[in-house]
Amino acid sequence: MIAHRETAAPFLPCLNPATLSGVDLPDFLALASAAGFEAVELSIQQAQAVGAARVRDLLAEHGLTVAAASGILPAGPVLPAPLLVDTAAYDEHLLTLRERLKTFTELDCPVATTVLNPFSPLDQGEALTLACQRITRLADTAAEYGVRLAVEAVSVVDGLPPELAGPHPVAATLPAVAELLHESGAENAAVLVDSFHWAVSGADPRHITDLGTGGVGHVQVADVPHAGTPHGWTDGLRLFPGDGALNWSAFADALTQVDYTGTVSVELFNPVLRALPEDEIAARSYRAATGCWTPEEASR
Template sequence: MTTPVLTDDSAGRFVPCLNPATLSGIPLDQFLALAAGAGFPTVEVSIQQVLAHSTTQVCDLLQEFGVKVAAASGILPAGPVLPAPLLVDPDTYRACLQGLEERLEAMAALGCTVATAVLNPRSPLDTDQARAIARERIAQLATAAAAHGVRLAVETVSIHNGLPPELDGPHPVLDSLPELAELLEDTDTDSAGVLVDSFHWAAAGADPGHLAALSPDRITHVQIADTPAYGAVGELTDSRRLFPGDGAVPWQAFAGALTQAGYTGPVSVELFNPALRALPAGEIARLAHHAATRCWILAEASR
């Protein structure tokens, strides 16, 4: 497959977005103020944090700051902020379903049309059983979300090191976009799509064909971070995420393939790097916005 070519016009179709993990530990109201102050028109939020503040209060803040919610995590919650992965044990999954309607109603009230979920790359279950359960749960959650005008965006994890226990296990589930796309094709729902993460895409080999082959309605959300320019791909961990444009991700190819697949939505900066998180919060937000708007043309500018 020919590598898609990005133009300045196609780069302008992506909407800068900020993930709250990039500013870890910041209260929601401060996060929204910092994102807006840095120039972000859209953000991701934890729906648990929204409900802790009240939906009405958060809607007022969004209007005040002129920011929209592009996506929300926590359709399956794990505590007050973090999401639970899809392949939690049955008892935990049933507990996670409590309050599902309230969370989806809150997303709809915010004007949020995307709920994100993470599929475990490995599991204690054997591969076939894990995939069967994943299809069942994706269908259930996507159907519930669709009733509120929300689409489920499922993320695949392609790194193999440093996984938290809840994402790990002795048996593989899946760890690439083609495998995830195939799983969704075999799932009984039209209301679930793929969450593309540039860091995991790079960890899986940075193949533009994995993106360009996705149908126009299959990419539901995009998160972006860069990989270090040194070290083996197999050694990547989330703690080594960099601002987009500061590492080795081939951004021209990534963006060109997204454009070829028909994606023109938010691109959300998501970092877990403790060294970068230690910067002043305002500086993080400013650097993230600069990265989200400039990484697409860095390769061209450096020639």
């Protein structure tokens, strides 16, 4: 039995597999548990490759639960595809959608995450219409399996991967994604709040509190640099929570106001931090996710 430390953090810490890029699933679970985590995010494709029964056994062995999983629209063996993936790929993904959702239920995973493209080759109106249709389709199908769709707003402008780039804006802030979900009419969809993207778009607590009770489906966390301007920040500059300039008290207060009681998942893409030893990354992620909410001197 894994002995986990008690924490005074207001939310349950979680670890995103992107923070330990390149680690296979069994090792990722072992590292997360050894660091103190009780919840993880997964790639649903990785879970399917290992096998749901084997993953369930590993989760039980390490005392872990699955808070959320990416890949409701997959891109290869690990990565997720964005919501506005090209039509041919989207139609192909629909053929195996129920197989992936079955794996979600076998792992007791309550949330399927997806990323809304902030930019697209499509005109904005066409892109928003298509996004509404896909959100409704995915959310309604996921509901049949007891899984909720969480849609992420990407506010970073520079350094985006090609699949998220394009000449036309789509929706890149929490209010814009919330409005899109409202327009879609999907009752089984909520917003994925990422602290880094929230900060890039201005760190306005109202962007979270206006989502209302139940409006936040999942939370991912990383800190922002002390230097530079938000418009120029890229995902490669993400820091461990508490190491940067983000106002964590304001972030936590906004989540509390909408009665969010779920996990906060550490998600880093910083190549310098990813080059650290894997066990150190996991341990620092856990300390960060439990210690960022109050000043260091107050937690001693």
